Amino acid sequence: MNLRSRIFRGKFWGYLGAALFLVVLWQYAAWSLKNPLLPTPKAAILATARLFEADLGRHFWVSTYRVVLSTLTALLVGLPLGLIMGFERSIDRFLAPLVYITYPIPKIVFLPLILLFLGLGDASKIFLITFIVFFQILVTTRDAVRRVQSETISSLRSLGGNRAQVYRYVLLPASLPDVLTSLRLSMGTAIAVLFFAESFATTEGLGYFIMDSWSRAAPDEMFAGIIMMALLGVGLFIVVDFFDNILCRWQHLKGN
Amino acid sequence: MIEVSHCDLSYNQAKSQVKVYDNFNLKIEQGESLVLIGPSGCGKSTLLYLLSGLMPPTGGEIQIWGEPVKGTRQKTAFILQEYGLFPWLNVEQNVSLGLRVRHMTKGKYQLLVEDMIQKMGLGEVKHNFPSQLSGGQRQRVALARALTLQPDLLLMDEPLSALDALTRERLQTLLLEIWQEQKLTTVLVTHSIEEAVFLGSRILVLLDGRPTQVVGEILNPLVGQRGYRQTEEFFQKTSYVRSLLERGGLDESAK
Numbered sequence: 001m002n003l004r005s006r007i008f009r010g011k012f013w014g015y016l017g018a019a020l021f022l023v024v025l026w027q028y029a030a031w032s033l034k035n036p037l038l039p040t041p042k043a044a045i046l047a048t049a050r051l052f053e054a055d056l057g058r059h060f061w062v063s064t065y066r067v068v069l070s071t072l073t074a075l076l077v078g079l080p081l082g083l084i085m086g087f088e089r090s091i092d093r094f095l096a097p098l099v100y101i102t103y104p105i106p107k108i109v110f111l112p113l114i115l116l117f118l119g120l121g122d123a124s125k126i127f128l129i130t131f132i133v134f135f136q137i138l139v140t141t142r143d144a145v146r147r148v149q150s151e152t153i154s155s156l157r158s159l160g161g162n163r164a165q166v167y168r169y170v171l172l173p174a175s176l177p178d179v180l181t182s183l184r185l186s187m188g189t190a191i192a193v194l195f196f197a198e199s200f201a202t203t204e205g206l207g208y209f210i211m212d213s214w215s216r217a218a219p220d221e222m223f224a225g226i227i228m229m230a231l232l233g234v235g236l237f238i239v240v241d242f243f244d245n246i247l248c249r250w251q252h253l254k255g256n
Numbered sequence: 257m258i259e260v261s262h263c264d265l266s267y268n269q270a271k272s273q274v275k276v277y278d279n280f281n282l283k284i285e286q287g288e289s290l291v292l293i294g295p296s297g298c299g300k301s302t303l304l305y306l307l308s309g310l311m312p313p314t315g316g317e318i319q320i321w322g323e324p325v326k327g328t329r330q331k332t333a334f335i336l337q338e339y340g341l342f343p344w345l346n347v348e349q350n351v352s353l354g355l356r357v358r359h360m361t362k363g364k365y366q367l368l369v370e371d372m373i374q375k376m377g378l379g380e381v382k383h384n385f386p387s388q389l390s391g392g393q394r395q396r397v398a399l400a401r402a403l404t405l406q407p408d409l410l411l412m413d414e415p416l417s418a419l420d421a422l423t424r425e426r427l428q429t430l431l432l433e434i435w436q437e438q439k440l441t442t443v444l445v446t447h448s449i450e451e452a453v454f455l456g457s458r459i460l461v462l463l464d465g466r467p468t469q470v471v472g473e474i475l476n477p478l479v480g481q482r483g484y485r486q487t488e489e490f491f492q493k494t495s496y497v498r499s500l501l502e503r504g505g506l507d508e509s510a511k
C-alpha cells in the first residue's frame with residue numbers, strides 16, 4: 001500500500017512537472033513571437049477560469065460524454081468480437097476479409113452519410129467515434145488472442161475448463177494489456193475525430209467552442225478551449241492507466 | 257487399469273503428415289508410477305496429451321478404469337511442460353483455479369486451497385504472481401493446483417527440468433512422498449536418467465522414430481526405498497537405461 005501511494009505521488013509530480021515545462025515553453029514562444037494569435041499562458045488560464053462557469057464547462061462535459069460513451073460502446077462490441085475472431089477460426093475466416101476491406105478506409109469519409117441518417121445531434125458524433133475506435137480494438141484484441149499459446153489453453157482445459165471458461169480465464173486476461181494499449185492509442189484518434197466532428201454543424205462541444213472563439217478572433221478563449229481539450233485527453237489517459245494498474249498488475253512487476 | 261489400445265496419432269505439418277504413434281499399446285496398473293524417457297521429439301508429450309483427453313487419437317481407443325476417454329476427465333490432473341501457470345493469477349488464484357472452474361464456491365475451496373498452499377510451503381508467496389517466483393516454487397504451485405483436484409491420475413510433463421540440482425532432488429522426494437501417500441497413478445516425463453530411476457516404478461524408454469518405438473521397459477520394484485539413490489541396484493538401473501538410450505541414438509545415426 002505504501003509503495004502504491006509513493007508511486008501515485010511520483011506520478012502526480014511527473015504530471016505537474018510536465019505541465020510546468022509546457023507552460024514555460026509556451027510563455028517563451030508567446031514572448032518571442034509577440035503575435036496576438038498566440039496569447040500568453042496567463043491570459044489563456046484567466047480566460048479558462050472566467051469562461052468555465054459560463055459555458056466552457058458545459059462544452060467540456062458534452063465532449064467528455066461523447067468520447068467516453070463512444071469508447072465504451074466500441075469496447076463493448078469490439079472486445080467480445082475480437083476475442084471470438086481470434087479464437088474461432090471458422091468465424092474469423094468469414095469475418096476477417098470484411099474487416100480487412102473496411103479497416104483501412106478512413107471512416108471520416110462516411111460523415112456525410114452518417115449526418116444524413118443520424119442527424120446533426122449527438123448520435124452522429126458518437127457513432128463516428130465508436131466506428132473508428134471499434135476497429136482498432138477489434139483488430140488488436142484479435143491479434144492478441146492469436147498470440148496466446150495453445151499450451152495455455154490446454155492447461156485450462158486440463159483443469160476441466162469449458163469453452164466459455166477459456167474465454168473468461170485465458171483469452172480475456174491474456175489480451176487485456178493489449179486492449180488497454182489500443183485504448184490509449186484510440187483516445188488520441190477519438191479526440192481528433194471529436195474535434196473534427198464538432199467543428200461544424202453543431203453548437204456544443206469543445207470543437208465548436210474552439211472554432212467559434214477563433215472566428216470571433218478571441219485567441220485567449222480559443223486557447224482556453226485547447227487547455228480543456230488537453231485536460232480531457234490527460235483525464236482519459238489517467239483513467240486507462242488506472243484500470244491498467246488494477247487489471248494488469250502482473251504485467252508491471254518488473255518495473256518497480 | 258489404463259489401457260491404450262491400437263492408438264494412432266498423426267500431426268499435420270507444413271508439407272507432410274507426421275505419424276507419431278501407429279498401433280501403439282500400453283497398459284498402466286493402478287498405483288503405478290510410470291516414467292517416460294526418450295530423446296526430444298520422440299512423442300512423450302504427445303502421449304500425455306492422449307492420456308489427458310486433450311487430444312483424441314486418430315485411431316484406436318484409450319480406457320481409464322474401464323471407461324473410454326472422451327475429452328478431459330474430472331479426475332485426471334495434467335501438469336504441462338512449462339506453460340502450466342497463468343501469469344495473470346497469483347499463487348492462491350492459480351491453485352484454486354481448477355476448483356473454481358468446477359464451480360466450487362469460495363466458501364468450499366478456501367480451506368482446501370489454504371491447506372495445500374501450506375503443505376507445499378507456499379504460504380509466504382501466496383500473493384505473488386508466477387513471474388515473482390523461483391522455478392522450484394512455480395513447480396510447487398503447479399503441483400498444488402493439480403493435487404487440489406484430488407486426481408486419481410496425475411500426468412506430469414518434465415515438471416522438474418530447469419531447476420538447480422538441490423531443489424530438484426528436494427522436489428523429487430516430494431513427488432515420491434505424494435505418490436506413496438496417496439497411491440496415485442502417475443505418468444511422468446523426464447530427460448534425466450537418475451530422476452527416471454528414482455521416481456519410476458516402471459520406466460519406458462522411447463525411441464525417436466516415425467512412428468515412436470518402445471525400446472525398453474524396466475521394472476523398478478525398489479523405487480521409493482529409503483536411501484535408494486545410494487544403492488548398487490540404483491546404479492545398475494541407471495546404467496541400463498543409459499545403455500538403452502544410447503543404443504537408440506546409435507540406431508538413429510546408422511539409418
Ligand SMILES: Nc1ncnc2c1ncn2[C@@H]1O[C@H](COP(=O)(O)OP(=O)(O)OP(=O)(O)O)[C@@H](O)[C@H]1O
Pocket residue numbers: 267268269274276295296297298299300301302303337
Ligand atoms: N502441434 C503439433 N503439430 C505438428 N507436429 C507436432 C505438434 N506437436 C508435436 N509435433 C511433432 O510430434 C513429434 C513428437 O512431439 P512431442 O512434443 O510429443 O515430443 P517430446 O518427446 O515431448 O519432445 P520434448 O522432449 O522435446 O518435449 C515431434 O516430432 C514434433 O515435431
Ligand SMILES: [Mg+2]
Pocket residue numbers: 300301302337413
Ligand atoms: Mg515434450
